[in-house]
Amino acid sequence: MALKVKIKKQLNAFTLDVDFNVENEIFAILGASGCGKSMTLKCIAGVETPDSGYIELDGQVLFDSEKNINLPPRKRHSGYLFQNYALFPNMTVFENIAFVVSGSKENKSKTAEEYIQRFHLQGLESIYPANLSGGQQQRVAFARILAAQSRLLMLDEPFSALDSYLKWQLELELGDLLEKYKKTTLFISHNRDEVYRLCNHVAVMSNGHIETVSDKYGIFDDPQTLTAAVLTGCKNTSKAHKIDEHYLYAVDWQLELFTAQQVPDDLSYVGFRAHFFEPTTAQQQVNCFSAQIIKVIEDTFSYIIMIRPHDKESLLLRWELEKDAWVRLRDKPIFLTIPEDKLILLKK
Structure with missing residues (x-):
C-alpha cells in the first residue's frame, strides 16, 4: 500500500x-x-x-x-x-x-x-x-x-x-x-x-x-x-562555527575541535553523544581536555558525570559510563578525548 x-x-x-x-x-x-x-x-x-x-x-x-x-x-x-x-x-x-x-x-x-x-x-x-x-x-x-x-x-x-x-x-x-x-x-x-x-x-x-x-x-x-540530534538522544550540543575544512569551534563548550568530516560552511551546531568520551590519565594530542568533575549522578546501571573543561566557565557536558569504569577512574586525574569521527555536525 x-x-x-x-x-x-x-x-x-x-x-x-x-x-x-x-x-x-x-x-x-x-x-x-x-x-x-x-x-x-x-x-x-x-x-x-x-x-x-x-x-x-x-x-x-x-x-x-x-x-x-x-x-x-x-x-x-x-x-x-x-x-x-x-x-x-x-x-x-x-x-x-x-x-x-x-x-x-x-x-x-x-x-x-x-x-x-x-x-x-x-x-x-x-x-x-x-x-x-x-x-x-x-x-x-x-x-x-x-x-x-x-x-x-x-x-x-x-x-x-x-x-x-x-x-x-x-x-x-x-x-x-x-x-x-x-x-x-x-x-x-x-x-x-x-x-x-x-x-x-x-x-x-x-x-x-x-x-x-x-x-x-x-x-x-x-x-x-x-532537533533531530536532541530527539535521537544526543545529550551534548553546542553552537559552533567553522574554522577551516576540518576544525570547528564549539562555542558553548569553549573547545576547538578537529573532525574527520569536512566542516560545512553552514555549520550551526555540533553534537556529541555522552557515552562516546574516551577517558585517559594523560593529555592526548587531538580533542583532549582535562575534565573538571562538577557533579556525579548514580543511575540504575551507570554513572552520569557532569563535567566541563578545566579553567573554563563553559556549558556542562554529560559523560555516561558503566559503574565499574567510574570506580576505576574516580580518584585519578581525568582527561577526556572526543573521537574525531564521533562529532555530529548540525544545521539549525
Missing part, C-alpha cells in the same frame, strides 16, 4: 506543512509533544480536514483540495489507534470487534472470535472497556483495527499510557504483529528507542515541518539538524 501525503493546515502556534511518501513499511514520525504528529494522522484518517493539499492511498484519492475531494473516515479504510484507544464504552470486547466487520452476522461473529483468539482476549468477550486494564484495552483496539481489514495502520503513541513492564510486553507483541501485517504503518512517537526497535524509516518533525527523513540507522548516525 502506497501512501502519499502533501498537506497544509493552519494551527494555533504554527502551520502544519508535511510532504512524504510511504509504501509497505513501518514509517515513524518522531517529534516532541505538540509538534503536529497527531494532527497529521487525523488529517489522513479524515478526522480533521487540511486547509489544502493531497492525500492518496494505494491509488485512491482520499483528499484533494483542488478537486474538492474529501472522503469520510469510514471510506478511507485506515485503522487509527488513538492514544486513549477510543473503544465504544457501551459495547463489550466481542461487540467492539464485531462492530467493524462487514458482512453477515455469522461472518461478524466468526471474525470477532478469530481476533479474540489472535490477541489472547479469551475470557474477556463479555467485559466492557471500563473494566479492562490498559494493556487489555490496547489489544482490543489492535484487534478491532485489523478485523476491519484496514489498508493503512496508524499508531499514535501506542505505549504512552502503559507501565514499563506492560509496555515492553506489548511492544514485543506489536513487533510480531507488524511483521505479519506487511502493509503501510505510520508510527507516531517521541520515544527514540521505540522508533529504533520497531521502524524502518524515520521522519523528524518540528513545529509542523518534517526536517529530515532517513532510514533509522542514518537518523542516529547523522541526524543533520539540532
Whole structure:
C-alpha cells in the first residue's frame, strides 16, 4: 500500500506543512509533544480536514483540495489507534470487534472470535472497556483495527499510557504483529528507542515541518539538524562555527575541535553523544581536555558525570559510563578525548 501525503493546515502556534511518501513499511514520525504528529494522522484518517493539499492511498484519492475531494473516515479504510484507544464504552470486547466487520452476522461473529483468539482476549468477550486494564484495552483496539481489514495502520503513541513492564510486553507483541501485517504503518512517537526497535524509516518533525527523513540507522548516525540530534538522544550540543575544512569551534563548550568530516560552511551546531568520551590519565594530542568533575549522578546501571573543561566557565557536558569504569577512574586525574569521527555536525 502506497501512501502519499502533501498537506497544509493552519494551527494555533504554527502551520502544519508535511510532504512524504510511504509504501509497505513501518514509517515513524518522531517529534516532541505538540509538534503536529497527531494532527497529521487525523488529517489522513479524515478526522480533521487540511486547509489544502493531497492525500492518496494505494491509488485512491482520499483528499484533494483542488478537486474538492474529501472522503469520510469510514471510506478511507485506515485503522487509527488513538492514544486513549477510543473503544465504544457501551459495547463489550466481542461487540467492539464485531462492530467493524462487514458482512453477515455469522461472518461478524466468526471474525470477532478469530481476533479474540489472535490477541489472547479469551475470557474477556463479555467485559466492557471500563473494566479492562490498559494493556487489555490496547489489544482490543489492535484487534478491532485489523478485523476491519484496514489498508493503512496508524499508531499514535501506542505505549504512552502503559507501565514499563506492560509496555515492553506489548511492544514485543506489536513487533510480531507488524511483521505479519506487511502493509503501510505510520508510527507516531517521541520515544527514540521505540522508533529504533520497531521502524524502518524515520521522519523528524518540528513545529509542523518534517526536517529530515532517513532510514533509522542514518537518523542516529547523522541526524543533520539540532532537533533531530536532541530527539535521537544526543545529550551534548553546542553552537559552533567553522574554522577551516576540518576544525570547528564549539562555542558553548569553549573547545576547538578537529573532525574527520569536512566542516560545512553552514555549520550551526555540533553534537556529541555522552557515552562516546574516551577517558585517559594523560593529555592526548587531538580533542583532549582535562575534565573538571562538577557533579556525579548514580543511575540504575551507570554513572552520569557532569563535567566541563578545566579553567573554563563553559556549558556542562554529560559523560555516561558503566559503574565499574567510574570506580576505576574516580580518584585519578581525568582527561577526556572526543573521537574525531564521533562529532555530529548540525544545521539549525
